[in-house]
Amino acid sequence: MSLETLTIDHLPPNYCVYAALFRDVSNPDFLHAQLLARNNAYDFAFIDASSVISRLHLLSAIFRGLTTLADGTLTATTPHAEIVLSFGVNNNVSDAYRRYGISPKTKDVIVVKVVVTEEGKEQESQSAEEIWAHLAENVKGTPTELTDAEIAKSTDWQKMRKYYGLNNVPGIQKGWSEERRDKELEALVVMKMALRGL
Amino acid sequence: MTTPIPPFPLPRVLTYPTAPGPPPLLIAQGAEGRLYKTTHLHPSRPCALKYRPPKPYRHPILDARLTKARIAAEAKVLDRCRREGVSVPAVYALDAAAGWLMMEWIEGVPVRAGINTWLGERGEEGEGEEGPIVELMGRMGDAVGRLHGTGIVHGDLTTSNMMLRPVVGSTTTDARRRAVEGEVVVIDFGLATQSSSDEDRAVDLYVLERAFASTHPRAERLFGHLLAAYGRTSKKAPGVLRKLEEVRLRGRKKSMLG
Numbered sequence: 001m002s003l004e005t006l007t008i009d010h011l012p013p014n015y016c017v018y019a020a021l022f023r024d025v026s027n028p029d030f031l032h033a034q035l036l037a038r039n040n041a042y043d044f045a046f047i048d049a050s051s052v053i054s055r056l057h058l059l060s061a062i063f064r065g066l067t068t069l070a071d072g073t074l075t076a077t078t079p080h081a082e083i084v085l086s087f088g089v090n091n092n093v094s095d096a097y098r099r100y101g102i103s104p105k106t107k108d109v110i111v112v113k114v115v116v117t118e119e120g121k122e123q124e125s126q127s128a129e130e131i132w133a134h135l136a137e138n139v140k141g142t143p144t145e146l147t148d149a150e151i152a153k154s155t156d157w158q159k160m161r162k163y164y165g166l167n168n169v170p171g172i173q174k175g176w177s178e179e180r181r182d183k184e185l186e187a188l189v190v191m192k193m194a195l196r197g198l
Numbered sequence: 199m200t201t202p203i204p205p206f207p208l209p210r211v212l213t214y215p216t217a218p219g220p221p222p223l224l225i226a227q228g229a230e231g232r233l234y235k236t237t238h239l240h241p242s243r244p245c246a247l248k249y250r251p252p253k254p255y256r257h258p259i260l261d262a263r264l265t266k267a268r269i270a271a272e273a274k275v276l277d278r279c280r281r282e283g284v285s286v287p288a289v290y291a292l293d294a295a296a297g298w299l300m301m302e303w304i305e306g307v308p309v310r311a312g313i314n315t316w317l318g319e320r321g322e323e324g325e326g327e328e329g330p331i332v333e334l335m336g337r338m339g340d341a342v343g344r345l346h347g348t349g350i351v352h353g354d355l356t357t358s359n360m361m362l363r364p365v366v367g368s369t370t371t372d373a374r375r376r377a378v379e380g381e382v383v384v385i386d387f388g389l390a391t392q393s394s395s396d397e398d399r400a401v402d403l404y405v406l407e408r409a410f411a412s413t414h415p416r417a418e419r420l421f422g423h424l425l426a427a428y429g430r431t432s433k434k435a436p437g438v439l440r441k442l443e444e445v446r447l448r449g450r451k452k453s454m455l456g
Contacts, residue, residue, distance in 0.1 A: 194292050
């Protein structure tokens with residue numbers, strides 16, 4: 001099973017977060033259609049992996065989305081929509097879906113599922129096995145380990161630079177190593193997301 | 199009879215568990231807020247969390263608005279500095295309404311501690327070499343100059359609000375020399391404002407000069423090295439230094455009000 005359970009500091013203990021990466025998905029149009037139809041069986045955050053630069057980037061968006069949920073100040077309709085919104089730099093949900101969500105042309109997909117268990121109702125909530133069974137059956141792609149190296153293979157940096165306003169940043173110097181540059185770009189991306197709405 | 203002082207209530211975000219990581223640690227408290235050392239997302243990623251608790255003496259609506267505006271202002275200043283290449287902590291996450299801001303944890307000691315280690319027990323007049331501390335003064339002047347170059351004044355420059363980030367893989371063995379090496383990282387932008395006027399920049403330097411003289415009286419005469427380095431950071435900097443002479447004569451307040 002390639003469904004990873006993410007542990008994220010400072011979230012309520014009854015929030016379970018699962019994530020998986022699927023490569024070369026052949027049915028993005030189908031998945032996209034389920035989203036548009038608001039099919040409840042597809043209540044996941046489907047992220048276009050080309051819009052993600054690292055685990056840190058992904059986890060930061062999840063953290064922001066779920067602190068909003070914990071605060072009771074959700075601006076999107078569902079926690080999953082809030083996570084997609086949290087990737088963005090403004091408060092426009094449909095904009096965020098267009099940029100970070102899947103489209104009929106998406107190749108690699110990161111799926112995030114949040115399950116909030118309520119006391120006394122544990123058995124009603126979906127188990128990791130059930131979630132995985134559903135995904136494995138309906139997302140037609142190659143399950144891949146959700147590592148920084150695998151995410152990096154999908155990242156479209158040109159798009160990222162545009163979305164997060166990272167072209168011609170004076171703080172990034174020409175002589176830096178690729179590693180140092182990417183690390184600083186990642187820091188600036190996380191900052192941009194954190195500052196959304198100020 | 200003494201009753202133990204109850205610990206401060208934690209901001210809600212810190213009441214949730216951190217997987218095997220360490221519990222939040224109260225590092226400092228000021229009049230406005232508290233600083234915790236905790237983790238961001240994962241135990242391997244330390245962070246500083248600044249929390250501005252609600253003030254019971256203020257009207258709740260006003261209080262919420264002020265807290266939100268101040269957290270937002272500080273985050274924006276940090277973002278701007280970082281994009282411009284000034285060494286400041288990166289913002290990791292924030293919730294302006296809840297009054298907290300998570301930032302990069304800067305390793306190392308405050309410049310204040312580094313300078314005090316260097317000065318040690320020795321007497322006033324510099325016996326021996328001064329190269330390393332003169333260089334540190336230069337790096338401080340450079341950091342402040344570049345900060346001002348982004349259109350920001352810090353508002354509370356002291357040697358406690360600058361950190362010395364240790365050099366990775368340093369080969370310095372002498373403890374005193376090691377104490378004053380490292381990159382100068384400016385922290386605590388809680389009072390920072392946007393301004394490009396010579397007046398505001400000169401007052402920023404004046405505050406630092408006064409703080410430096412009272413924190414490190416034995417090193418007071420080295421302050422000129424800081425100013426010299428500051429003067430080289432931009433075309434406007436020499437004008438600020440001229441303004442500083444004016445400010446010294448009259449003090450921090452221009453209007454004599456307030």
